[in-house]
Amino acid sequence: MTATLTSRSLARWDGLHLILDLVLVEEHLVQLLADVKQVEGLALAAAGDALDVSATVRWKGVRSRVALELAELRLRHRHLGFRMRKLRVYGGLPVPRAAVEAILQSINNELITVFRGQGIVVVDLRKWLPPELDLKIVTVQATGSSLHLWFGAGGLRDLPGRERPALAAGGVPAPALESGEKNGHTTA
Numbered sequence: 001m002t003a004t005l006t007s008r009s010l011a012r013w014d015g016l017h018l019i020l021d022l023v024l025v026e027e028h029l030v031q032l033l034a035d036v037k038q039v040e041g042l043a044l045a046a047a048g049d050a051l052d053v054s055a056t057v058r059w060k061g062v063r064s065r066v067a068l069e070l071a072e073l074r075l076r077h078r079h080l081g082f083r084m085r086k087l088r089v090y091g092g093l094p095v096p097r098a099a100v101e102a103i104l105q106s107i108n109n110e111l112i113t114v115f116r117g118q119g120i121v122v123v124d125l126r127k128w129l130p131p132e133l134d135l136k137i138v139t140v141q142a143t144g145s146s147l148h149l150w151f152g153a154g155g156l157r158d159l160p161g162r163e164r165p166a167l168a169a170g171g172v173p174a175p176a177l178e179s180g181e182k183n184g185h186t187t188a
Contacts, residue, residue, distance in 0.1 A: 012155035015138075020147045022046060036107055041065075046142030050085075059103045064089050068100060073149075075137040078129040084119040132157040 026044045033039050038058045045052040047069060054067040069086040087095040097119045104114045104121060113122045129135070134157070139150040 007157060009155035010132075010158050012153070013151075014153050016135075016151040016154070018149045018151065020149065022051075022142075022145045022147055025147070036109070038103065038107055046144060046147060048142060049140055051082075051140075051142060051147060057103055059099075059106065066095065066100065066103075073137055073140045075125075075135050075151075078124070078126045078131070078133070078135075079122050080125055081120060081122045084121060132159070 022044045026042060029044070030042050033042060039055050041054075041056040043054045045054075050069045050071040051073070052067065052069055054065060057064060057066045067086075067088045068084050070082040071085050072081075072083040074081045084097060084100060087097055087100055089095045098116070101114050101116050101119070104112060105116070111124045111127070113124070114120075115122070134154040136152045136154060137149055138152040141148040141150075
């Protein structure tokens with residue numbers, strides 16, 4: 001048997017083309033933001049190498065329809081990053097990027113990190129993407145109602161492990177997995 005210095009992957013790829021339906025992505029984002037009182041009426045649209053996002057936003061007692069373009073989409077270490085550009089309010093008036101950065105920071109969600117002054121937002125996807133997965137976005141193209149993502153080389157080191165079920169309040173602990181031992185005796 002030969003020893004390898006690199007870790008082995010269960011699966012790997014040299015490139016991957018993923019197509020997301022923007023209507024369904026929009027529906028999922030609306031559900032995810034259901035508890036966020038500052039944002040409502042979210043809508044997504046395709047725009048070349050970027051994604052147009054519009055929503056009604058409440059900030060300091062003022063409601064306004066805000067539209068912005070998300071560009072330079074990147075995925076690395078299970079975090080999705082993008083740059084905000086072309087910020088508009090009331091159908092076309094330009095908005096200072098600092099105002100939108102302040103609104104995003106006021107949401108106070110542990111999933112979102114805003115790099116103030118740079119227009120960069122990072123969304124933590126570790127809740128949904130397992131650590132065994134290595135994905136990097138190389139190119140983004142929006143066409144009609146779909147978003148095309150081309151991923152670079154990546155892999156899946158192993159299947160994600162199963163977590164033990166959580167103990168329900170006041171309930172009986174879930175039975176442990178059988179290891180083949182009963183009362184100190186091994187069964188075969």
